[in-house]
Amino acid sequence: MDNKKEWFSEWFDSPYYHMLYRNRDYSEAEFFLSNLIHYFNAQKDRKIIDLACGKGRHAIYLNSLGYNVTGVDLAAHSIQEANQSANENLHFEVQDLRNLRYKEEFDIALNLFTSFGYFKSKEEDILVIKNINKILKPGGFVLIDFMNSEVVIQKLIEHESKHICDIQFNISKHVENDFIVKQISFSDNKIDYEFTEKVQALTIEDFEQMLTSEGFNMIKIFGNYALEDFKRGTSERLIIVAQKNV
Numbered sequence: 230m231d232n233k234k235e236w237f238s239e240w241f242d243s244p245y246y247h248m249l250y251r252n253r254d255y256s257e258a259e260f261f262l263s264n265l266i267h268y269f270n271a272q273k274d275r276k277i278i279d280l281a282c283g284k285g286r287h288a289i290y291l292n293s294l295g296y297n298v299t300g301v302d303l304a305a306h307s308i309q310e311a312n313q314s315a316n317e318n319l320h321f322e323v324q325d326l327r328n329l330r331y332k333e334e335f336d337i338a339l340n341l342f343t344s345f346g347y348f349k350s351k352e353e354d355i356l357v358i359k360n361i362n363k364i365l366k367p368g369g370f371v372l373i374d375f376m377n378s379e380v381v382i383q384k385l386i387e388h389e390s391k392h393i394c395d396i397q398f399n400i401s402k403h404v405e406n407d408f409i410v411k412q413i414s415f416s417d418n419k420i421d422y423e424f425t426e427k428v429q430a431l432t433i434e435d436f437e438q439m440l441t442s443e444g445f446n447m448i449k450i451f452g453n454y455a456l457e458d459f460k461r462g463t464s465e466r467l468i469i470v471a472q473k474n475v
C-alpha cells in the first residue's frame with residue numbers, strides 16, 4: 230500500500246457519499262435481511278459480523294431481531310454514527326477488511342451492497358477472503374452481495390446529473406481495465422469537489438475461484454434482494470452464499 234489515500238477511505242467517509250446514496254436506506258436493508266434470515270433459518274444464538282457495515286443499517290436491524298452483531302468499517306465517521314445504536318449485543322469498530330482482528334468467532338459473515346473489489350490488486354481481494362475464513366467458525370457462512378457487473382456494464386449510463394439536497398451531482402461512468410469507474414463532481418458552498426469510485430468488474434467465476442481456493446464451498450447464488458435465482462444476463466445483483474469447510 231502506498232501512502233496516498235485510497236479512494237474508498239475518503240469517498241465513503243464523506244457526507245456527500247451518504248447524500249448521493251440516500252435511497253439505499255433502512256427499508257431496503259430490512260427487506261433483504263428478513264428474506265435472508267428466513268433463508269438461513271438462523272437461530273438467535275448465531276453471531277453475525279457485517280464487514281464494511283457503513284453506518285450499520287443492516288447490523289442495527291439484525292440486532293433488533295435479537296442477534297449478536299458486530300459491524301466493522303474503515304470509515305471512522307460512519308462507525309461513530311453507528312455506535313450511537315451500540316448495545317451489549319451490537320458492537321461497531323473501525324477495522325480494515327485486510328486486517329481483521331478476530332479468530333473463529335462468527336457463524337455468519339456478511340459483506341453487503343458492493344463492499345468488495347475496491348483494491349488495485351487481486352492479492353488484496355484474496356487477503357479479504359482469507360480473513361473472512363479466519364474469523365468464521367468451521368462450517369460458518371459468508372454472504373457477499375455484489376453488483377452483477379455484466380448487467381451494470383450493459384446498462385452503463387455514460388453521463389447523468391442528480392439534484393439532491395440542493396447539490397447538482399454530475400456523474401460519468403466508464404469501464405477501464407476491468408474496473409467500473411464512476412466520476413462524481415459537484416460544487417457545494419462554492420467549493421468544487423471530485424470523487425472517483427473504482428470497482429473491479431468481478432464475475433461469478435472470479436468469486437467462485439477465490440472462495441473455493443480459500444477453503445469455502447459455494448452454496449447458493451441469488452440475483453436480487455427478493456432472493457430470486459441469479460440469471461447472468463438480467464439479474465441486478467450477484468449474491469453469493471458460501472460455507473467454510475469444516
Ligand SMILES: C[S@@+](CC[C@H](N)C(=O)[O-])C[C@H]1O[C@@H](n2cnc3c(N)ncnc32)[C@H](O)[C@@H]1O
Pocket residue numbers: 237238241242253280281282283284285286301302303304307324325326327340341342343344347
Ligand atoms: C457501498 S458502501 C456499503 C456500506 C454498507 N454495507 C451499506 O450497505 O450501507 C461500502 C463500504 O465499504 C467500506 N470499506 C471500503 N473499503 C474498506 C476496507 N478496506 N475495510 C473496511 N471497510 C471498507 C466503506 O467505508 C463503505 O462504508
